[in-house]
Amino acid sequence: MIPARRAPRLRKKKGSYYADFYDRHRGRKWVALGTKNQRDAQRRFIELSDAYMRGDYDPWQEQRPRLMRLARAIDEHMAMRRREGQAERTIQTRAGLFRRFAETLPPEIAVIDVRPEHVRDFVYQPHFTEHSRATHYARLRTFFNWCRSQGYTDHNPCDEVRPPRKPRPKINYLTPAQLDRLLEAIEAHHALHGRPDRDLRWYADVVRFTAGSGLRLGELCALKWKDVHLAERLIVVRSDAEHRTKSGDSRIVQIAPMAAEVLHRLSGGREMPGEAYVFRGPRSDRLSYELTSRLFRKYRRLAKLPESLTFHSLRKTYGTVLASAGVPIRSIQKLLGHSDVRITAQVYADVLSTALREQVEGAFERFEE
Template identity: 30%
Template sequence: MSLTLSPAARDFLDGWLAHQKSIADASDNTLTAYQSDLVHFFLFLTDHHGAPVSLAGLKAVKTRDMRAWLARMRADGKSARSVARSLSAVKSFYRWLSERQDFDATHVLTARAPKFQRKLPRPLSEDAAKAVLDHVEFQSSEPWMQARDTAVITLLYGCGLRISEALNLTGAYRDLPDVLTIRGKGGKERQVPVLPAAKDAVAEYARLCPHDLTNDAPLFRGKRGGQLNTRLVSGLMEKLRNQLGLPDTVTPHALRHSFATHLLAAGGDLRAIQELLGHANLSTTQVYTAVDTAHLMDAYERAHPRQKQ
């Protein structure tokens, strides 16, 4: 089915996406997902009411419409997690729209997403993380690229950075300070202490890099001098996990999970870890307590004398 929007409704959709980009600092992938979710919702309304989506139609959405949309998604085979994500995008759009059009969006904002079991993060064990750090320099043939790969992986694991945060660092950080100021999701700033190993790794990369690391240019460069691509870092992790016999869950983001889980296991304070990761809500960080408990129970079941009888 083709989607037909009134000019006003399309303008509001475009305006909301622009708002997410400029104010909420949403990534391109996030914006694409948001747009897909809203388009699916608008397609449903078009089919459900037999008329193109208009601003008046958006304002008139009722609780029964929301229930019908949620039921349609489940009937189409969407998982509870996907349904919840789509509903979250629609609610965000309606909050923004209702503020500008001064209407009551309660019917949309009170819609309930289906419950789902949140997946636990899949960190590396401490031994696996050490093996990754020990072997990363052997994945490239040129010394400066070896130093670059080591510096990136050390930052991800040693500072808990997202891959985008590490690759967005500029040449101004070729000499890392003791504390990094990172601007993460939603423009939220956080302070991240820098381990000596990370400072040394970045300094060695900067010393060997053949490209001019000016203050306003990317710090981490690809072979031809452009900004290092996230796909190359993902490919690097793929090679490492194949060589080391690690599972497919060992990705660049798993290093951030490992940073948090290993800090918690060493007695780190949950609130402090929340600040280091830049989580807006403590509940997001609390999933790592479940990971740590799972590891403890696994160790108990493998090692406790009663389990060996």
């Protein structure tokens, strides 16, 4: 016999999460949780489920939005992000965008009073690039979905705004020749300006390892020796209270031989203290995010490389090498720690299609022999 009322279920559709409610007399009701992040969705689902089972929440009944000022909602959203362990740098970037948006609206405006034309006028400003428009739209949409899940509004104003065309991302990776030029620039600079108390060549190890592991800069700075398994050429990228990865998940990464050589050289064949950081700055026991990024720009100029290349391009180098070699897309997704395989497919679309074409041609050349 089908029960008149069953416990809600967590569902996922097209990358977004929903709470699925069922009542035999009123039917089924899906309630959007306003997030594509699994951990956020599980937390919000538990809150709604508990309220539903207590009788404090009725998904079939229209909930009246609580009056909430936009500025305060932004502060609450950022506080929620901090509680969930998101990087402070990311929080500040998002907060800056939301506050710039709020500055274009009447003072003390409530969340429920934000209209589609407000979003449209902000996102489609003439001086924004296509990439900026797409990014701003996506982040505002996520924010207002969260506002809706909190009961601050009954609609998302972004839903009635035409999404900006998302340009196909250009992969800014380093070719083998460019990587060699960058490393030569570091060595040459050390030869001219190195001091006994400050060996600048440590940065060459950072560059080699990143290109051979695909780690994000924050993940690189947080890497400890306890997560290094040299015999298998594996490292564990942890997501915990001390450092949360972008996707919120831990992963295992197979590193390239050149990255393994860096670890062998740094350890000197000794067993290293597990809690010690793998990479150290010139005057600290941990790599500095800001210094590492700044030095890349410096050596990029010395090597006369394109300004479009950033430290993150080293990560793209790792992904591009894998895609060019025909490594399955889902394997690349797991190694890079992308939350969705579609991100991997979009970023490396051209490389993947070229590799696939070469594999098909090679397969039929062998078939016809």
